[in-house]
Amino acid sequence: MPLLTVRAVDAHKPRERPYKLTLDRGLQLRIAPDGARTLLVRYTVKGSEVERQFRLPQEYGEGPGQMKLAAACAEAARIRALARDGVDWPAQEEARLRAEVVAKGVAGRHDGLTVEKALREYVEKKRRAKDGLPLKARTKADYLGMIESGKVSKSGRKFADGKLFSIAQILLSKLTAEDIRGVHYELAKRSQREAAYAMQVLRAVLRWHGIVVPGNPLGRDTAGRDRIVITASQGNPSPIPPERLGAWWRAAAVAPSKVAADYYRFQLLTGCRGGEIHGNKRHGYEPIKVGDIDCKGGKLVLRDTKNRSDHKLLLSRQALEIAQRYCAGRKPEDPLFPIVDARKTLAWINARAETSVQGHGLRATFASIAEELVSGGALKRMLNHSAGGDVTLGHYVGKSEAQLRAAWQTVADFIEAAAAAEADPKPSPSVRKRQLQARRRRTDMSTPSRTVVVTAH
Incomplete structure (x- = not known):
C-alpha cells in the first residue's frame, strides 16, 4: 500500500530546485522545477551491494500516457522482487531496447538487399x-x-x-x-x-x-x-599406389608428348598444384615462365599462391634438369611448359602404368612419399601449408634452404630408385644403396646430433 495518497502527492508543487518524495518502499517521485514528475525505482540485485536506480518510462499522473500511483507501486514491487532473485530486469530491458534499435538500423541499411x-x-x-x-x-x-x-x-x-x-x-x-x-x-x-x-x-x-x-x-x-552442424572438410587423397610408382615414372619417361609428360613429372617432383605450374586464365593465375627459373641457384618462387603467400621451390637435381631443358633457347616471358591440355598424355601414362592418378593426385603422391622420408615441419613448408595454430612450427622451428633442398632431393631420389627397381626386380647394389639412402635421410634430417662430453679426471 502506498505511503502517500494521490491527493497528498498532488499537493506537492514544483519548487526552484528539484526534490524527491518517497511514494512507497523503493519508489520515489522526482518533481522538477518545470513540473515534470519522474518515477524512480531503487533496488539492489542479489549478490551485489550496490544500490541501483531505474527511471520508469512513463511520467506520474492520471492523464493519458501517464502512470498512476497504484500501477507505479506495483511495477516497483515487481522490479524489486526480481532483483531479490538475482535478476536485473532494468538492465535486461535496456539491452533489449538497444538491440532493437540496432536491428532496425541494420534492416534500414539492408533494405532491398537480396x-x-x-x-x-x-x-x-x-x-x-x-x-x-x-x-x-x-x-x-x-x-x-x-x-x-x-x-x-x-x-x-x-x-x-x-x-x-x-x-x-x-x-x-x-x-x-x-x-x-x-x-x-x-x-x-x-x-x-x-x-x-x-x-x-x-x-x-x-x-x-x-x-x-x-x-x-x-x-x-x-x-x-x-543447429546445422558444419563438419570439417575431409580430403580424399588418391596418390599413385607405392607398388606402381616406378611403373608410372618409367611410363612418363617414354610418353608420346614429351612436354606434357615432363610437366607431370615436374609436378610430382615438386609437389606443386597444377594451376601453380600451368596457370589459369579464367582466374588470372600466371604460369611458371622461363624467366622465373633461377637455373644457377636451382630454385624458383611461386607468387601469391593459394594461401596468399609466396612459395620458394628448391629444385632437386631431377626437377632442375627438366626445367633447364625448357629454358634453353627460349624467351623469359615464355611459359616453362608450352601446353594447352595435357590430360590425354596423363591418360596414356596411366594406361601403360596401370594407374588412375589425376593431376592433384600427383601432389598427394609427393606428400605421401615425403611423409615417410622427411620431418613434418619440412613437409609443411614443401607443400606451402600454413602452420595455422601450431605455435611450434609457426614460431620456433626454422628450416634452412639446405635442409629443404635435401628434403626435395630425398623425394626425387626415392622416385628414381623406385623406377629403377621396377625395371629390375633384383636391383643392383648401387640402386639398392640409393633406396636405402633415401629412406635414411629422414633420420639424418630430423634427429639432432649428439654431443659427447668427455670429463677429465
Whole structure:
C-alpha cells in the first residue's frame, strides 16, 4: 500500500530546485522545477551491494500516457522482487531496447538487399583480417557460382543450379531459419561436402553484413539440437599406389608428348598444384615462365599462391634438369611448359602404368612419399601449408634452404630408385644403396646430433 495518497502527492508543487518524495518502499517521485514528475525505482540485485536506480518510462499522473500511483507501486514491487532473485530486469530491458534499435538500423541499411546482392558485395569488399588481402580469384568464382543458374549445354542439357540459387532473390530481411534448413536439406541429398561448403559461405555472408536471422541454424547462440552442424572438410587423397610408382615414372619417361609428360613429372617432383605450374586464365593465375627459373641457384618462387603467400621451390637435381631443358633457347616471358591440355598424355601414362592418378593426385603422391622420408615441419613448408595454430612450427622451428633442398632431393631420389627397381626386380647394389639412402635421410634430417662430453679426471 502506498505511503502517500494521490491527493497528498498532488499537493506537492514544483519548487526552484528539484526534490524527491518517497511514494512507497523503493519508489520515489522526482518533481522538477518545470513540473515534470519522474518515477524512480531503487533496488539492489542479489549478490551485489550496490544500490541501483531505474527511471520508469512513463511520467506520474492520471492523464493519458501517464502512470498512476497504484500501477507505479506495483511495477516497483515487481522490479524489486526480481532483483531479490538475482535478476536485473532494468538492465535486461535496456539491452533489449538497444538491440532493437540496432536491428532496425541494420534492416534500414539492408533494405532491398537480396542474398545474391549481399554475396556479390561480400566477394568484392571482403578483406582477410590477418593481412587485409581480398579473396583469391578462384574463391570469388566459386562463391559467385553458388548464386548462378545452371548453364545449358549445346545439346540442351541443363546443368545443376548454384548451391544457393534457390534463395538468391530472397531479401535478407525476409530470410528465415526454415529457408536455410531447406537449402541444406536439398544439398545434403546430393553431397554432404557441398552442403557444408554452401552453409559456410552463407554463414560468412550473414555475419559480414550483420544480419540476425531469428532461430538461425548457423548461429552461435542457437541451441545445439536446432543447429546445422558444419563438419570439417575431409580430403580424399588418391596418390599413385607405392607398388606402381616406378611403373608410372618409367611410363612418363617414354610418353608420346614429351612436354606434357615432363610437366607431370615436374609436378610430382615438386609437389606443386597444377594451376601453380600451368596457370589459369579464367582466374588470372600466371604460369611458371622461363624467366622465373633461377637455373644457377636451382630454385624458383611461386607468387601469391593459394594461401596468399609466396612459395620458394628448391629444385632437386631431377626437377632442375627438366626445367633447364625448357629454358634453353627460349624467351623469359615464355611459359616453362608450352601446353594447352595435357590430360590425354596423363591418360596414356596411366594406361601403360596401370594407374588412375589425376593431376592433384600427383601432389598427394609427393606428400605421401615425403611423409615417410622427411620431418613434418619440412613437409609443411614443401607443400606451402600454413602452420595455422601450431605455435611450434609457426614460431620456433626454422628450416634452412639446405635442409629443404635435401628434403626435395630425398623425394626425387626415392622416385628414381623406385623406377629403377621396377625395371629390375633384383636391383643392383648401387640402386639398392640409393633406396636405402633415401629412406635414411629422414633420420639424418630430423634427429639432432649428439654431443659427447668427455670429463677429465
